[in-house]
Amino acid sequence: MSVQRISGEWLLFSESQTSLRVRIYDVVIPAELAESELAGYLADIYHEQATAKHPDVVRCPEIM
Helix, strand or coil, X not given: CEXXXXXXXXXXXXXXXXXXXXXXXXXXXXXXXXXXXXXXXXXXXXXXXXXCCCCCCCCCCCCC
16 A cells, blocks of 8 residues: 555555555545654554554655
């Protein structure tokens, strides 16, 4: 998954292994949320999907 700030809104996307990006509309991220708060906010929402391999929400370096 990835998050982008577009026109003052945080948008959540699902990223496929083939570089296909699909917008997730079921999760709304408050626009006033600071970038530093994103991981905690998303961890609260997605904690039930955590696995031993992926236990936390982390910020990954941007792909250029």
